[in-house]
Amino acid sequence: MAHPSRNYSNRTSSRSFVHYLVLLAFAAVLVFKIDILISQSIIAARRKIITQRHFVRPRPQSIPSSITEFTNGTFNRNFILSWGEERAKIHEHGELLTLSLDRSSGSGFESKKQYLFGKIDMQIMLVPGNSAGTVTTYYLSSEGSTHDEIDFEFLGNSTGNPYTLHTNVFSQGKGNREQQFFLWFDPTEDFHTYSFLWNPKCIVLYVDGVPIREFKNMESIGVPYPKDQPMRIYSSLWDAEEWATQHGRVKTDWTLAPFTASYRNFNAEACIWSPRTRKSSCDSTSESNSWLTEELDFKSREKMVELQKKHMVYNYCEDRWRFPEGLGPECNSYTKIIGNNNNNIVTRKPRRSRRRSRSKRGNRVDFNLRL
Numbered sequence: 187m188a189h190p191s192r193n194y195s196n197r198t199s200s201r202s203f204v205h206y207l208v209l210l211a212f213a214a215v216l217v218f219k220i221d222i223l224i225s226q227s228i229i230a231a232r233r234k235i236i237t238q239r240h241f242v243r244p245r246p247q248s249i250p251s252s253i254t255e256f257t258n259g260t261f262n263r264n265f266i267l268s269w270g271e272e273r274a275k276i277h278e279h280g281e282l283l284t285l286s287l288d289r290s291s292g293s294g295f296e297s298k299k300q301y302l303f304g305k306i307d308m309q310i311m312l313v314p315g316n317s318a319g320t321v322t323t324y325y326l327s328s329e330g331s332t333h334d335e336i337d338f339e340f341l342g343n344s345t346g347n348p349y350t351l352h353t354n355v356f357s358q359g360k361g362n363r364e365q366q367f368f369l370w371f372d373p374t375e376d377f378h379t380y381s382f383l384w385n386p387k388c389i390v391l392y393v394d395g396v397p398i399r400e401f402k403n404m405e406s407i408g409v410p411y412p413k414d415q416p417m418r419i420y421s422s423l424w425d426a427e428e429w430a431t432q433h434g435r436v437k438t439d440w441t442l443a444p445f446t447a448s449y450r451n452f453n454a455e456a457c458i459w460s461p462r463t464r465k466s467s468c469d470s471t472s473e474s475n476s477w478l479t480e481e482l483d484f485k486s487r488e489k490m491v492e493l494q495k496k497h498m499v500y501n502y503c504e505d506r507w508r509f510p511e512g513l514g515p516e517c518n519s520y521t522k523i524i525g526n527n528n529n530n531i532v533t534r535k536p537r538r539s540r541r542r543s544r545s546k547r548g549n550r551v552d553f554n555l556r557l
């Protein structure tokens with residue numbers, strides 16, 4: 187009697203031992219899986235924290251590890267990625283730069299050097315598709331409360347509607363000199379060249395080599411002219427859905443984020459300012475820089491006026507409603523040239539509120555709405 191039962195119990199214990207082994211193996215696999223899961227979610231959480239910590243200067247880790255290979259490119263040599271962490275990127279051995287914008291932050295870059303006069307070209311391809319609410323800026327600016335500034339700003343639009351090219355010139359802290367254009371091409375399909383000519387005689391803005399705006403030195407009639415403060419080149423991509431597109435009626439579609447703008451073929455003939463010696467590189471060179479005295483000739487000015495008649499959609503020099511106390515003295519010569527036949531005036535426009543703070547908010551230019 188004893189034997190069979192012992193046999194039986196032996197058999198049961200060996201069977202339960204097999205069960206126990208299977209269970210153990212299963213548990214081990216489960217623990218391993220859970221471990222992977224936990225570590226993955228920790229990584230994801232970290233990534234999220236990093237992406238949400240915007241407005242922090244780019245961390246060195248975000249630069250490719252093979253840094254020495256890339257530091258000879260144009261963008262590496264001339265610019266720093268100043269805002270938006272990994273949203274600003276340099277590619278193709280430093281010959282291509284992209285800025286992107288998502289719900290938590292935009293991004294930006296600025297030139298390492300300061301310039302006092304220059305002829306500066308950049309090719310830009312703007313945010314494609316539905317870019318409503320996005321603003322891509324590309325501008326020169328000095329520092330301080332009485333700063334000078336020359337702006338290209340591209341206000342995005344909903345699909346099929348034109349970008350607005352917004353321009354402005356600040357001298358000694360005073361702006362309010364907006365002119366806006368609709369471009370005669372799709373600026374998102376390809377790269378186009380946007381250029382500043384800035385010398386002691388004039389400022390000219392060009393699109394693909396065609397002058398679209400001229401701001402002459404008219405100090406002789408009391409208009410301050412940017413000529414004493416060195417400027418840096420800045421660019422940023424940021425969100426301004428509150429006012430940018432059709433006066434804020436069309437908001438950013440965040441399901442399309444990230445939005446990306448691209449830059450290439452930066453070229454500058456410019457006088458480099460040394461903050462240490464407080465001298466410009468052009469002081470010492472005897473070679474003649476023809477761009478330093480370049481001005482629009484009669485033919486190119488005529489071309490510009492033609493273009494403005496067709497493509498300018500806002501001109502501060504014709505906005506008597508906004509400036510009831512009188513237009514700037516520089517506008518007199520202007521209206522004489524172009525005539526006063528442009529009545530396609532926007533009724534509500536962005537106004538620079540105050541000097542952009544360069545500290546925490548990146549390079550963005552601030553606007554305020556004003557009725």
Ligand SMILES: *[C@@H]1O[C@H](CO)[C@@H](O)[C@H](O)[C@H]1NC(C)=O
Nearest residue numbers: 255256258259260279280281
């Ligand atoms: C930078 O260096 C890389 C590797 O030596 C080279 O392939 C590339 O052409 C260089 N780029 C420039 C702009 O000199």
Ligand SMILES: *[C@@H]1O[C@H](CO)[C@@H](O)[C@H](O)[C@H]1NC(C)=O
Nearest residue numbers: 341343347348350430431432
């Ligand atoms: C967007 O398109 C509309 C319709 O064509 C136009 O009125 C507006 O000025 C465009 N630009 C912006 C920035 O809203």
